[in-house]
Amino acid sequence: MNRIYFFTGTGNSLWLAKEIAAKLSECELLAIKAGMDMAIPSGLDRVGFVYPTYGWASPLIVADFFLKAQFPEGGGYYFAVTTCGGLALNAIPQANAILAERGVHLNYGASVRMFKNSIINYGMSKRAEKIAEQSANRAAPIICDIVNKREVKIKPVNQFLYQQHLGYMKEINKTALNYKVSGDCMACGLCASLCPVKNIAIEGGKPVFGNKCERCVACLQHCPKRAINYKDKTQSRGRYAHPQIKPGEIARYY
DSSP: OEEEEEOOSSSHHHHHHHHHHHTSSSEEEEEOOTTOOOBOOTTOSEEEEEEEOBTTBOOHHHHHHHHHOBOOSSOOEEEEEEEESSOOTTHHHHHHHHHHHTTOOOOEEEEEEOOOOOTTTSOOOSOHHHHHHHHHHHHHHHHHHHHTTOOOOOOOOOHHHHHHHHHHHTTGGGGGGGEEEOTTOOOOOHHHHHOTTOOEEEETTEEEEOSOOOOOOHHHHHOTTOOEEETTTSTTSOOOOOTTOOHHHHHHHO
């Protein structure tokens, strides 16, 4: 039996986790989310972590999972794969460092360049289908490595870049407090069902945001009416979801 823990907003990392799982016999997918069971059972053949790159490192919720998960005693094959729009940099070394402190050896780590979707920072490309195809080609040898339990040496954390990451992430949980909801909102509740930390409640016919945001921007990207925006930056920007992952599928995991 194998198990993959994933975190996703637009579906990129869920797509990759599913691609890996499809090549492994008996593989379970579990979302990294608030209130999840942190105990990893013993006897698993492979344990994997698939997540996006935020600020050149791991999302807060993923790093917190590495810190708090209850790992079984003994060996096992552990792998981590991060998705990124550009450079992953510390996203795998950070995981390796935290897991090493927990007494867990990360056997394999890799990154897959995929669609850039940090809509708060820039507009979305119109080449989603083509980029998804390119990503599949990049992922194929990595999946083969995991199937064959290849081991790689993981670089140490770049401390200068990690300090930059900490600065970037410092106020990230307040991101949603800058979201604006237009009159186009139809109170469908999709945003609330997608939120991995249950930071959204539907009140008075509109979503209300708390201060536990992970900046996955799933609520913004998947809103069927494009009614959610960040400050005055995203109103004219396109939206993105992985072409093979529907928002309802993400919601079922969260």
